[in-house]
Amino acid sequence: MGAHKSDIVNTKNHPWLGVRWPVKGSTGNKYIVTMFNSGFDCDCMAYRKCKHIKEVEAKFEDVE
Numbered sequence: 001m002g003a004h005k006s007d008i009v010n011t012k013n014h015p016w017l018g019v020r021w022p023v024k025g026s027t028g029n030k031y032i033v034t035m036f037n038s039g040f041d042c043d044c045m046a047y048r049k050c051k052h053i054k055e056v057e058a059k060f061e062d063v064e
């Protein structure tokens with residue numbers, strides 16, 4: 001399971017590496033999105049970059 005490279009955040013050597021964001025899914029489940037050097041990873045079953053990761057990326061978009 002590989003991390004998904006982000007087009008919004010440059011995750012390489014980012015100060016928040018290893019930070020985990022809890023994201024609530026549409027069915028009420030909670031997923032954890034983690035930042036790695038290579039991008040974001042989510043513990044849900046999606047193979048592609050899921051909406052949980054996009055939700056975390058959107059937080060970065062707000063501040064930049």
Ligand SMILES: [Zn+2]
Nearest residue numbers: 042044050052
């Ligand atoms: Zn997910």
